[in-house]
Amino acid sequence: MKRSLTFLAVVIAAVAGGGYWYVQGKLPQREGEVALASLQAPVSVRYDARGVPHIQANNEIDLYRALGYVHAQDRLFQMEIIRRLARGELAEILGSKLLPTDTLFRNLRIREQAERYVERQDKQAPAWLALQAYLDGVNAWQDSHPKPMEFDVLGITARPFTAQDTLSIAGYMAYSFAAAFRTEPALTFVRDQLGSEYLKIFDLDWNPQGALHSRPPLAAADWKSLEHLAQVSQQALSEAGIPQYEGSNAWAVSGSRTRSGKPLLAGDPHISFAVPSVWYEAELSAPGFNLYGYHQALNPFASLGHNRDFGWSLTMFQNDDVDLIAEQVNPDNPDQVRINGQWQALTITQDTIAVKGEEPVTITLRRSPHGPIVNDVIGTNAGPTPIAMWWAFLETENPILDGFYQINRADSLDKMRAAAAKVQAPGLNLVWANARGDIGWWAAAQLPIRPDGVNPAYILDGSTPQADKLGFYPFSANPQQENPASGYIVSANYQPPAAMPIPGYYNLPDRGQQIDRHLADPETKWDTQNSQALQLDTVSDYGPRTLAPLLGTLREVASGDREKELVEQLASWTGDYPLDSVSATLFNQFLYDLAYAAMHDELGDAWFQTMISTRAIDAALPRLAADAESPWWGQHGSSEHGNRTDTVKRAWQASIAHLRETLDNDPAAWQWGTAHTLTHNHPLGLQKPLNLLFNVGAFAAPGTHEVPNNLSAKIGPAPWPVTYGPSTRRLIDFADASQALTINPVGQSGVLFDKHYADQAEDYIEGVYHKAQMGVTPAQSTLRLMPRN
Numbered sequence: 085m086k087r088s089l090t091f092l093a094v095v096i097a098a099v100a101g102g103g104y105w106y107v108q109g110k111l112p113q114r115e116g117e118v119a120l121a122s123l124q125a126p127v128s129v130r131y132d133a134r135g136v137p138h139i140q141a142n143n144e145i146d147l148y149r150a151l152g153y154v155h156a157q158d159r160l161f162q163m164e165i166i167r168r169l170a171r172g173e174l175a176e177i178l179g180s181k182l183l184p185t186d187t188l189f190r191n192l193r194i195r196e197q198a199e200r201y202v203e204r205q206d207k208q209a210p211a212w213l214a215l216q217a218y219l220d221g222v223n224a225w226q227d228s229h230p231k232p233m234e235f236d237v238l239g240i241t242a243r244p245f246t247a248q249d250t251l252s253i254a255g256y257m258a259y260s261f262a263a264a265f266r267t268e269p270a271l272t273f274v275r276d277q278l279g280s281e282y283l284k285i286f287d288l289d290w291n292p293q294g295a296l297h298s299r300p301p302l303a304a305a306d307w308k309s310l311e312h313l314a315q316v317s318q319q320a321l322s323e324a325g326i327p328q329y330e331g332s333n334a335w336a337v338s339g340s341r342t343r344s345g346k347p348l349l350a351g352d353p354h355i356s357f358a359v360p361s362v363w364y365e366a367e368l369s370a371p372g373f374n375l376y377g378y379h380q381a382l383n384p385f386a387s388l389g390h391n392r393d394f395g396w397s398l399t400m401f402q403n404d405d406v407d408l409i410a411e412q413v414n415p416d417n418p419d420q421v422r423i424n425g426q427w428q429a430l431t432i433t434q435d436t437i438a439v440k441g442e443e444p445v446t447i448t449l450r451r452s453p454h455g456p457i458v459n460d461v462i463g464t465n466a467g468p469t470p471i472a473m474w475w476a477f478l479e480t481e482n483p484i485l486d487g488f489y490q491i492n493r494a495d496s497l498d499k500m501r502a503a504a505a506k507v508q509a510p511g512l513n514l515v516w517a518n519a520r521g522d523i524g525w526w527a528a529a530q531l532p533i534r535p536d537g538v539n540p541a542y543i544l545d546g547s548t549p550q551a552d553k554l555g556f557y558p559f560s561a562n563p564q565q566e567n568p569a570s571g572y573i574v575s576a577n578y579q580p581p582a583a584m585p586i587p588g589y590y591n592l593p594d595r596g597q598q599i600d601r602h603l604a605d606p607e608t609k610w611d612t613q614n615s616q617a618l619q620l621d622t623v624s625d626y627g628p629r630t631l632a633p634l635l636g637t638l639r640e641v642a643s644g645d646r647e648k649e650l651v652e653q654l655a656s657w658t659g660d661y662p663l664d665s666v667s668a669t670l671f672n673q674f675l676y677d678l679a680y681a682a683m684h685d686e687l688g689d690a691w692f693q694t695m696i697s698t699r700a701i702d703a704a705l706p707r708l709a710a711d712a713e714s715p716w717w718g719q720h721g722s723s724e725h726g727n728r729t730d731t732v733k734r735a736w737q738a739s740i741a742h743l744r745e746t747l748d749n750d751p752a753a754w755q756w757g758t759a760h761t762l763t764h765n766h767p768l769g770l771q772k773p774l775n776l777l778f779n780v781g782a783f784a785a786p787g788t789h790e791v792p793n794n795l796s797a798k799i800g801p802a803p804w805p806v807t808y809g810p811s812t813r814r815l816i817d818f819a820d821a822s823q824a825l826t827i828n829p830v831g832q833s834g835v836l837f838d839k840h841y842a843d844q845a846e847d848y849i850e851g852v853y854h855k856a857q858m859g860v861t862p863a864q865s866t867l868r869l870m871p872r873n
Contacts, residue, residue, distance in 0.1 A: 122872075136857070163222065227242075264408055270691060313461065344818075361812075428452070557584075663757030
């Protein structure tokens with residue numbers, strides 16, 4: 085027994101030692117000296133207390149090569165998984181369950197567009213040279229170090245990263261903005277299958293029928309395929325555990341309205357939460373250039389950034405840059421569709437998708453003159469009508485690479501305006517300020533000219549002029565402001581003021597109005613302290629205004645003293661979402677049950693789930709609550725005449741029963757922080773028990789959908805896992821930009837067991853900020869990159 089115990093102890097020690105050696109071999113190196121090929125001169129990389137690299141180089145090419153190297157050692161798996169998503173290559177490492185996602189992204193033709201983009205690049209342009217240097221740095225780290233742990237788990241074979249990968253990721257970003265795949269089929273279904281009366285609850289004031297009145301004839305099988313397409317689109321990103329871009333806040337305040345007398349910039353882009361977080365922070369310094377930036381995977385140019393002279397943030401424009409088009413097929417030739425009175429041939433190609441552990445799958449890709457046929461992703465169940473997709477990302481020159489290279493250097497209004505014009509897809513609001521006293525906002529997108537009266541919120545008829553594009557508006561026609569008389573600018577995804585109608589899937593104005601109310605106060609002088617309070621605000625008018633027309637009915641249907649007390653709490657509720665609020669929990673549950681009771685019988689399971697995942701539902705529910713005569717209150721397919729009171733009663737009873745069953749029989753325990761939680765999910769953490777190792781959380785989460793602290797969960801029954809929210813919070817007072825404030829939702833590193841893997845997660849949920857240090861002195865550690873002889 086003694087010998088056996090000794091042997092067991094040796095085995096345990098060997099396993100522990102091997103595990104320690106294995107983990108240590110994967111960790112980033114943040115000090116010492118490393119020889120790096122192609123460097124022209126030594127580069128210093130100083131790391132601060134949060135693991136942010138501050139890179140000092142003697143020239144721009146060395147600067148970007150070093151950025152690629154250190155970015156890779158912290159985030160190589162993120163780079164790998166996101167390029168595979170964008171290029172439709174996930175099934176190769178994750179198996180056949182990702183085949184629908186790969187098929188969708190192959191149909192989007194992102195890979196082809198990236199190839200075309202690379203072909204037309206000026207290979208001597210500064211932006212192109214910087215990208216190549218950055219990719220050299222990424223590949224140099226990959227070629228000289230052990231593979232990340234996730235590569236070992238999934239059996240990923242390392243291969244070089246290319247410019248095509250970087251530009252494909254721009255396509256994924258553009259796709260993640262596109263709400264059309266869910267919204268257009270759902271609204272078209274309501275219009276054509278239920279009737280125009282059912283559309284009144286949706287905020288479609290801009291000529292909802294369309295002046296041309298042409299509606300594509302869709303068969304029952306077509307509706308099924310569109311239903312499935314909407315589901316595939318919704319699941320494509322969530323099943324891969326990769327962030328989706330959702331919304332954002334940004335504002336700029338001129339020096340006349342700030343305590344310091346210099347402009348103040350605030351920004352918090354709203355993106356799905358994941359491990360690692362979407363942004364990689366780095367300060368870059370070379371002769372004539374300095375920037376503290378926030379970088380996406382495989383992108384050398386910061387999407388957000390600042391220095392002592394200027395800074396910018398971004399929000400999603402939400403303009404509709406995708407049209408779904410039902411094509412009319414030639415009955416004598418299924419490979420032809422009718423365009424402007426002529427039968428035109430579809431372009432048909434084959435593609436092959438590698439699948440882990442299985443034979444490769446060959447798919448057929450079809451394209452009409454309007455764009456790719458996207459319902460082919462459904463396969464044999466696609467229905468008889470081809471649905472084409474016109475997408476601005478595929479149809480514009482979109483010099484976005486050069487655009488962001490210039491944005492990273494845009495210290496004047498003229499420079500920023502010119503750079504913004506080069507960002508054509510996806511649509512972005514760029515909110516900017518400089519230390520000289522200027523502030524500005526530009527809606528960056530190339531906006532298509534559609535025929536008069538065409539509403540792209542619905543599926544268009546490809547056999548008519550509805551689907552035509554008559555060119556693009558000049559950038560000067562885009563919404564924009566420079567040094568407005570108000571002294572401040574707000575951007576929060578609502579429909580912008582514009583001289584022309586700009587179709588889009590805009591968020592409700594509630595969040596923007598809440599921010600604007602505070603900024604409009606002439607007595608307030610803004611600084612980073614009161615700006616923190618505004619970014620962390622958890623109040624919205626949405627709940628109280630949705631409840632207001634229903635309170636009388638709720639008082640009638642509430643049963644017993646305890647329920648009546650809950651109704652009165654709702655009546656006095658201000659729409660705030662702190663962790664201890666019971667009314668917030670009750671309202672969110674009631675909102676779902678009200679939507680279900682009113683709409684599920686008309687829409688059915690699949691269309692109902694699609695509808696409540698769209699932004700259209702946010703505007704619809706308050707309008708529904710206020711309209712006692714809406715046809716949605718009726719029982720679809722029943723001879724009984726339903727009414728609002730009966731539906732509200734069913735919803736109320738269902739809400740009380742669900743919360744008692746799910747949370748606690750005592751309503752005092754229905755606190756918001758118990759039901760509303762944030763977990764940062766790693767792609768491998770989607771598979772139990774790996775979630776215990778790779779995921780971070782759960783944390784009780786304040787805030788909700790469409791408040792400034794936009795920690796959002798999908799409409800549904802309690803409990804509510806938060807899916808997206810501020811991907812960083814930034815505050816820059818240009819009186820001293822070196823004291824700018826920031827926070828990462830998880831940590832700077834994507835390497836498990838690294839000390840910066842999740843070191844900011846608790847601070848983030850508690851609303852703590854850290855300094856975005858510039859010119860770190862002293863450094864926590866220094867890595868020296870030396871030219872290799």
